[in-house]
Amino acid sequence: MMDGLVAIDSEGKITILNRAAERITGYRAKKILGLSYEVAFGKENEDFVSILRKTFREKRPMVGEKPFFSQNKSIFLEVITNPIAGPENKMEGVVVVFRDISMLKHLKEEIRRKEKLAILGEMAASIAHEIRNPLSGIEGFALLLKESLKEDEERKNWIDNIVKGARSLNNLVTSLLNFSRCPRVNLQYVVIDKLIESILSFIQQKIQKEKRNIHIVKEFPPQPVEMIADPDMLKQAFLNLAINAIEAMPGGGKLRISIKKKNYPEYEPHQFVREIDGDYTLTTSCGEVCVEFSDTGCGISPEEKKKIFRPFYTTKSKGCGLGLAIVQQIIHSHWGDIKVKSKPGQGTTFVLILPLINDLREIKNGCREYSHSR
Ligand SMILES: Nc1ncnc2c1ncn2[C@@H]1O[C@H](COP(=O)(O)OP(=O)(O)O)[C@@H](O)[C@H]1O
Numbered sequence: 372m373m374d375g376l377v378a379i380d381s382e383g384k385i386t387i388l389n390r391a392a393e394r395i396t397g398y399r400a401k402k403i404l405g406l407s408y409e410v411a412f413g414k415e416n417e418d419f420v421s422i423l424r425k426t427f428r429e430k431r432p433m434v435g436e437k438p439f440f441s442q443n444k445s446i447f448l449e450v451i452t453n454p455i456a457g458p459e460n461k462m463e464g465v466v467v468v469f470r471d472i473s474m475l476k477h478l479k480e481e482i483r484r485k486e487k488l489a490i491l492g493e494m495a496a497s498i499a500h501e502i503r504n505p506l507s508g509i510e511g512f513a514l515l516l517k518e519s520l521k522e523d524e525e526r527k528n529w530i531d532n533i534v535k536g537a538r539s540l541n542n543l544v545t546s547l548l549n550f551s552r553c554p555r556v557n558l559q560y561v562v563i564d565k566l567i568e569s570i571l572s573f574i575q576q577k578i579q580k581e582k583r584n585i586h587i588v589k590e591f592p593p594q595p596v597e598m599i600a601d602p603d604m605l606k607q608a609f610l611n612l613a614i615n616a617i618e619a620m621p622g623g624g625k626l627r628i629s630i631k632k633k634n635y636p637e638y639e640p641h642q643f644v645r646e647i648d649g650d651y652t653l654t655t656s657c658g659e660v661c662v663e664f665s666d667t668g669c670g671i672s673p674e675e676k677k678k679i680f681r682p683f684y685t686t687k688s689k690g691c692g693l694g695l696a697i698v699q700q701i702i703h704s705h706w707g708d709i710k711v712k713s714k715p716g717q718g719t720t721f722v723l724i725l726p727l728i729n730d731l732r733e734i735k736n737g738c739r740e741y742s743h744s745r
Pocket residue numbers: 611615616619666668669670671679684685686687689690691692693694695696719
């Protein structure tokens with residue numbers, strides 16, 4: 372039997388725990404047979420106990436989805452309980468059958484997330500235009516108004532705030548649109564060190580302007596790291612990560628950025644063939660570039676970690692929650708991977724792993740060329 376089965380007698384003692392139940396719950400029959408179900412499961416699995424308790428109390432079958440803690444893992448069970456009636460309707464006990472539906476739940480959530488994204492994309496595209504026009508009107512007229520106010524510094528300041536608001540809305544609409552459109556990657560030779568340097572000068576300015584006590588440490592290899600990538604997209608990703616790191620260190624700290632290049636000359640070049648609007652085939656050089664953004668900030672709890680890449684997930688009062696969703700999208704469209712390591716209260720490291728693409732061939736007239744050069 373694939374399903375877990377537990378039988379409990381009229382006094383609440385466990386009389387049967389089948390193999391599947393042992394496997395799913397992580398409890399051993401040897402240890403818990405004869406114990407009361409409340410004692411056996413109660414400590415970690417109050418939800419499971421409560422559906423059993425209710426079955427005893429109300430003497431009727433019940434169905435539910437319950438979280439369950441098994442062998443240091445949180446899983447989800449579909450639980451069906453059945454009271455066993457004896458002569459004269461006396462309650463003889465309860466049989467409970469259950470199965471692990473964690474995977475199913477996970478898949479359902481993933482599908483829901485994808486559907487939400489697709490709807491978001493359509494919505495974003497249609498409203499972005501409607502929002503942008505009046506926004507540029509607001510900004511333009513506010514600037515005109517500012518010019519007409521000659522010496523009135525206080526009112527000029529108010530207008531600056533209007534302009535700032537309009538611009539930040541405009542940025543939000545742009546990010547949303549970019550995100551939902553899955554923008555096309557514009558691949559070319561880039562030097563990763565230079566891309567990072569260019570965002571760092573912006574970051575340094577921000578740090579100085581906001582008078583933050585943040586120290587930036589660069590760990591770059593002696594030779595510049597050259598590869599094929601979309602420079603604007605990578606800059607956007609690096610900037611989002613650097614800004615998050617700074618925002619995670621309100622009391623100051625250290626931002627370490629490292630670039631590492633790994634070559635694997637002993638292997639055949641790993642080949643990625645991917646059509647981008649029917650245009651490219653790519654190969655890598657058996658290597659990867661690893662870029663790390665490491666801060667000594669507030670850190671991210673394991674619970675939060677599951678959510679940070681979702682669009683609109685934010686813990687900041689002024690955040691829009693698109694930053695990491697965009698970073699992830701950018702890294703994935705470079706065939707790469709993003710990982711996060713964090714210790715709450717100590718800091719966070721985002722690791723970007725990008726395959727080192729050093730050869731790029733265009734597909735012409737539908738005739739595909741595959742390259743194996745290094
Ligand atoms: N370096 C970091 N340290 C701590 N928390 C972070 C870090 N980067 C991201 N986060 C968490 O992930 C959330 C989502 O980040 P992001 O998508 O960039 O949106 P936003 O910055 O607008 O909140 C943040 O609100 C924050 O809680």
